[in-house]
Amino acid sequence: MHETYDVIVVGAGHAGCEAAHAAATMGSKVLLITMNMQTIAQMSCNPAMGGVAKGQIVREVDALGGMSGIISDKSMIQFRMLNRSKGPAMWSPRCQSDRNMFANEWRLALEHNANVDFWQDTVSQLLVKHNRVHGVRTDMGLEFKAKAVVLTNGTFLNGRIFIGEKIFGGGRTAERATTGLTEQLVEIGFEAGRMKTGTPPRIDGRSLDYSRMEEQPGDENPGKFSYSTTKPLSTQRSCWITYTNSDVHETLKEGFEKSPMFTGRIKGLGPRYCPSIEDKINRFADKDRHQIFVEPEGWETVEVYVNGFSTSLPEDVQLRALRKIQGFEQAKMFRPGYAVEYDFFPPTQLKHTLETHLVENLFFAGQINGTTGYEEAACQGLIAGINAHQNAHEKDSFTISRSEGYIGVLIDDLITKGTEEPYRMFTSRAEYRTLLRQDNADLRLTERGHTIGLASDSRLQDVQKKKQTIADLMDNIRVTKVKPEEINSWLGDLNSAQLREKSSLYGLIKRPEIGLTEVDYLLQFLPEYEPEVNTETIEQAVIEIKYEDYLNRERTNAEKISKWENLEITADFDYDRLKALSFEGRDKLKKQRPATIGQASRISGVSPSDISILLVYLGR
Incomplete structure (x- = not known):
């Protein structure tokens, strides 16, 4: 192993893989540390990439020179362009993936990058001196030195798994949690919180009656994600649609008294836009059925993902309820659904490069920042990896504005507004979505990716x-x-x-x-x-x-706003000298340290009058 690396990436999920590959492609010597070399790029939840707004993100990652689009193309089993009945700004590519093939292709891509080294271990401590990170220490007691470190710990930081009244330590089923890092970061001065996510049970597809479900085939002429020479599918596997019913709901309610969500054992907030099935029937009591997507996990396997049935109820309740869904009467379960509660760090503690304010050259990406979704994690990993490389080699930082890409919208939302629940990207979050279409990501971003040495x-x-x-x-x-x-x-x-x-x-x-x-x-x-x-x-x-x-019209508006958007505020700006600022505005500005007026204007609690005062002071 090298004595010192340019970049160390902790975690090999979607964020970690993109971070490691990007930094290494740009020329950094990278060490990727993961708890298990067999779960690199694991699709922990549904075996799919893309979707509404998420598909735009995958295409942007690809346009910049990232790998998620290429890996998705090589491992997909079905492709659909969503929202074709709406305007082009809403068109969103989505693919069903072969779970094992996706992970294998990612590992091969990383192994074929000569600048990437691997180490199987758990990082339990950062090496920090004078508010600057210098490397990591592992559970084995080994120390690895680096100029920059990217944390992409996913759901593993003090993770706990819930199935009914059962509680296990872990960040994913059969994988243990990471301890020590949260405590160290809090001691340094970081604020931490808890979030929750969940996953549905996996079913034996041989036990299902597909004749009682509605078939959902892929597009007649399937597209792809990557702008490179990857090939579109010639054959596809169908997904299927069925529905819950009142009998299913009544059976699920029998387990509510043992639900970790309703008994208060889970403290973290879950994703509003992807609720568990028990949350759905509790919040939408007037609905007598909910849609269930039956998704194959790959070309060869019989394992099926039950999309729309995320749950942490006792396993016996899960199975009894499933068997009352049309087509699931004889269903056999491979493994039950469960909820995971884990630590995250409010992203207002980060710069737009995803470097932390408190510790120089330390970057956070993925669920550690309070997001949910493979695509959201991948794009953060890409930006963190790029900037970790740039910092390590004393080069200019790299950011994307809100008018340039969904990636810019996502990061700006996180940094300026924060999030109290798992953040998910939607087209409605982008004020320039007519410009930020899935079809033109390469025209928008490939030149920028090439300039920094990432796109070929x-x-x-x-x-x-x-x-x-x-x-x-x-x-x-x-x-x-x-x-x-x-x-x-x-x-x-x-x-x-x-x-x-x-x-x-x-x-x-x-x-x-x-x-x-x-x-x-x-x-x-x-x-x-x-x-x-x-x-x-x-x-x-x-x-x-x-x-x-x-x-x-959108281009004109973007140009007008960019005049303020790019008006810089120095990192050491003394807000206390502006007595006219509101108390809350001054407090938020001092805490989040926006780099521009545009960023300051989007911070919750900073009023238009506060912005006007800043503009007057800055001579505008």
């Missing part, structure tokens, strides 16, 4: 070529005109106003009744149209045309 030269060349192709296609559409006799019959079939004179394709595409499927017909009139132009490139050109006014 070939990736940048592909993006530059794509930009030119889109520009050429749009120019061609603008200048090409069609005659009424060439198009009026087709327009009539669409109940669209007919032409009286020559009209440009540009104007026709803007018509609301002409969607993406109809555009293919119009493109045949282009004098230099190349049918081999891929569908995604055509979609981007058409979206730019159809939503031109909205996009321009």
Whole structure:
């Protein structure tokens, strides 16, 4: 082992894997320390990547040069583009994954990175001197030195598992918890809290009657996450949908008196948008059924994930209730669902680089920051890994603004607003979501990823070529005109106003009744149209045309706000000298130390008048 590493990453979940790979790809010598080498990139909950807003994050990670998109493409068993019936800003890619293949592909990617070393052990203490981290100490008593450390401990910090009245120490089933780190960080001055998450039971798929469920196949022409040369699926596995019923609910209620949630044994707050089944029937008592997604765990295994049935009730209650769901009458359980309660550190204690305020070169990423979800963890790991490398080599920090990506929205929300429950990304959280679509993440971010040495030269060349192709296609559409006799019959079939004179394709595409499927017909009139132009490139050109006014408005708003957004506030700014600041505003500003006026304006408790006072003082 090396005497000193550039970066040590603690934990090999989704955040840790992205952090280690990013820092190593950029040139740092990285040590990845994990409690179990066999659970690298384990999908602890559902075997899937992406979803509403989450799919946008995966594509942004890929555009920057991260690996989650590539790994997902190599291990998916089904692909669906969600929200196709809505506008393009809402389209969200999602895949069902082969759980074992996903973990194997991640491990292979890390092992093929020559700058990554591995060590199986538990980190119990940080080596901190003069408010700067210098390495870690493990349970084996070994010390590893580093210029920067990234903590991605997931649910393992003082983790406790709950199944009915049973309580076990652990961060994941059959895996023990980590102790010592929380206590040390609190002693240093960090604030810590408790959160809760859960997972459903796993079922033997051979015991299910799929004929009694609704089939949910993948897309007819499946897409993919990565902008690289990964291949889309040629065959897919279906998922299935069924529902709970009043009998299921009554059976579940029989276990409420032993529920750790209702008896108060669990103190941490769980995810509001992914509640347990007992929480659903308690909070939504008027609902007589809830949707259940039956998801295969891989190509070869018979194990099934029961999405929508997360629970910590006694295992016998879980099984009896499951067997009253249509199609589950003969269900056999592999393992019961459970809840996990764990330590987290309110993210207002971090900079936008995910470095802590209190300890230099110490970074937090993933559930330790109060988030939930693989995708949210992965993007934090990527940003933490990038900045750990930058710090280790005395280079400029790297951040993404709210107008550049969902990653920027997520981190800014965490740093400025904090979170009292597991944070999950939604499209509604992004004020510029029309600009931050899943289809254009490479156009937005690949150049930035290339500048810091993460995205490859070939990736940048592909993006530059794509930009030119889109520009050429749009120019061609603008200048090409069609005659009424060439198009009026087709327009009539669409109940669209007919032409009286020559009209440009540009104007026709803007018509609301002409969607993406109809555009293919119009493109045949282009004098230099190349049918081999891929569908995604055509979609981007058409979206730019159809939503031109909205996009321009958002770009203008983003530019206006950026004037304040990027107005810097020095790290040692003395807020006490501004007597006109509100007491709460001054307290929050001193505690969170925003780097810009934009960040300060989004801190809960900092009023518009406080911002005005700051602007006056700063000469604006």
